[in-house]
Amino acid sequence: MAIAKTNEFTQQEQDLAAFAKVLSHPARIAIMKVLAKENACICGRIVEILPLAQATVSQHLKELKNAGLIKGTVEGPKSCYCIDWESMDKYLQEFNGMFSALQLQKGKSCC
Amino acid sequence: MAIAKTNEFTQQEQDLAAFAKVLSHPARIAIMKVLAKENACICGRIVEILPLAQATVSQHLKELKNAGLIKGTVEGPKSCYCIDWESMDKYLQEFNGMFSALQLQKGKSCC
DNA sequence: AAAATTTATCGTATTTATACGATAAATTAA
């Protein structure tokens, strides 16, 4: 996309955009739902449920993990991914906090 | 990205992913903040504030509008964009609703 | 009417995301 100007925005804007970006794919939202619902947090179980190849699911899991939405460990042929609620709560609080702040200025709108 | 499998997910997953996608760029978050703060909702004002060319800002505005986060009208050489709070509230409610539901299952986590 | 102003759109270059097959890596089962 030509030169990325991401770092010319505030840290808050970058952080919230990054949070939104991880959730900007239905597969990653579906994975979050599976991780919350199922008691088995193995990659294979997710592959069974999602209409995606194992490599693709693994890639999505990596992105969720890098962003801090989930945490996971791999022990040999097994994996265990779970939602990192401590991190998620921070994100959600920041996210909702911003929109709450915007909503307080509702009156100023010119249309 | 090879064949997109977007429509193999549930409508809710697609909708929330679409909502997150619009907010997945710092410029669009910055635009939302400007629209809430400033009383002048013209494109030119946003161009002044953001580190982006006019064409790029116009493109971001279009995406925000298409997703329903903002509404706007153009009268000749002027434009007037504002946050569509009715639509935004629905999105935020759906978004938070999902994570609240997931959070209720916290106990089931295996890690 | 002509010039200036403001915004949307078009075309295009470049970067990033998405998806998967193949394969490696690490363990468990036989």
Add this chain to the structure above:
DNA sequence: TTAATTTATCGTATAAATACGATAAATTTT
């Protein structure tokens, strides 16, 4: 030890996003 199982990573093809200059379109101003 060998085979089977499970997951991560690599390489790669293709699609989508990002950014902007140029230009068109629609007024307002002069």
